[in-house]
Amino acid sequence: MALPTTTAAAVLTEHSAALTLRELPLPDEIEPGAALVRVTCTTLCGTDVHLWSGQMTFPGMLPMVLGHEMVGEVVAAGDGTTDTFGRDVRPGDRIGWSESTCGKCHGCAILREPVACASRGYGFLQRADEFPYATGGLVQYCYVTPGAAKLLLPAEVKDTWAAMSGCAGKTVLRAFARSGGVRPGATVVVQGAGALGVFATAVARISGAGTVITVGGPDDRLKVAEQFGATATIPVDSRPHDRIIQVRDLTDGRGADHVFDFAGGPTVGEEAVAFAAQRGTIAVVGSTGPQPSPVPLGTVMGKELTVVGSLNGDIADYHRSVEFFGTFGTRMPWDELFGEPVGLSGASARVESMSRFGELKAVIDPRLP
Ligand SMILES: [Zn+2]
Ligand SMILES: [Zn+2]
Structure with missing residues (x-):
């Protein structure tokens, strides 16, 4: 099957303005350790709202793709791509992932704390007009870089729960551990x-x-x-x-x-x-x-x-969050946290709604129109 060469994306080009629907290029080849994922669920986080409004901003960050809590189905994997436990990541697998780290800096190699990586790559710190383009969550196809720690997801953990584990879930569980x-x-x-x-x-x-x-x-x-x-x-x-x-x-x-x-x-x-x-x-x-x-x-x-x-979290915290939802799936009305899923074209309105304390957590399913 031929791989997609571009992806639909909702791109932030100006703070506090509507996101622009655009086609972004996808990398020509999937690097060893990388994966191309068809996103099935992105949940939005307070940080996305702050980035959208400009309350949080970096020089030269725009255009960018919001969203750093997402899961999806692998459509292609590079040579030797495995998850954090060394299990092969193959087309058809459902995965989530954490930020990319370099493995070589003082934070990675000496402190051994991925959150302290000097070049920790968030989807939202990468421009949408530079390689590898589509690393944020508001895309149909997301490029998961070789340095991003990946995790094969258990079937009992819903997409929304696994997506939320990507930032909110792991951040909270790390804070409890730090306490x-x-x-x-x-x-x-x-x-x-x-x-x-x-x-x-x-x-x-x-x-x-x-x-x-x-x-x-x-x-x-x-x-x-x-x-x-x-x-x-x-x-x-x-x-x-x-x-x-x-x-x-x-x-x-x-x-x-x-x-x-x-x-x-x-x-x-x-x-x-x-x-x-x-x-x-x-x-x-x-x-x-x-x-x-x-x-x-x-x-x-x-x-x-x-x-x-306590600073966000790493793949260990992410894994603990996924396990937490797997264990306590029936213990709380988790689904009350999430809004009604909308497609990429509805993402703008959802971000804006979150900024007005509308819904707690917007859900974007890029497969929807
Ligand atoms: Zn590092
Ligand atoms: Zn976040």
Whole structure:
């Protein structure tokens, strides 16, 4: 069968403007270790919305293809292409993947942390008009580069779940690991009620937390957090002092054993420290900048807090997220996280809807018209 030489793509050419439907070239040959994938599902992430709006921007990044949470069916694989366990990747296989890494830099070779790779390749850091063109999720056919760690997907994990594992899922599970794990009965505060915050709420509950307090908004998002295991919610538009009192009241006056920042914002650091119990742990995940968020170090010392940063995730976190969905597929109403699937031509409207706190996670199926 002849391979496609171009792919339909929804391309971001200007911030806050409609995506442009365009044909992008595909590489002439599939390099050893690479794969060409027919995308079956892309889920959008808050970062896509920030890139679209221009809230997050890099010089010379446009034109680019949004989307870094996707799965699909392999249509062609290069010589020796395997997944992260060394299993052959062949046409017809269903795969997901993580960002590409170089394997040779200090982060890769010495720290052995793929998230610390000096040339970590995100789909969204690659221009759509330069080789290998179609690496983002809003394409019909995606080129998965040799350096991207791949994973053959188990049948019981739905496309949406596996796609979401590509960023939101792995980011949350890494943050829990960085926090040292949640003890049965522990108290947890989740700052943020977007897709990450809601998923973290569910993970906290499934991990055995006794009290899970989700701080965020708008109100309908807090309702969703309750469906996903929040034992209490606090609106983020309440007075900061009231939020601190509420967390204290809900935790027998002690504060939370774990605070997870999935929100960011100028007051998040100060509040996280106030929410935390003596010897508590704070995982900073949502503070992507650029605005500073002061942290009262005197309280960090006085409470003997542990503050850890957690940066996205790697193929191990991705694998854990896929396994998590496989294990806990019936435990929460996961599908409530996702919007109705639309084709590439509907992607613009979905990104815009997410920017207005419409749906939590838009789903694009590029096979749809
Ligand atoms: Zn590297
Ligand atoms: Zn993301």
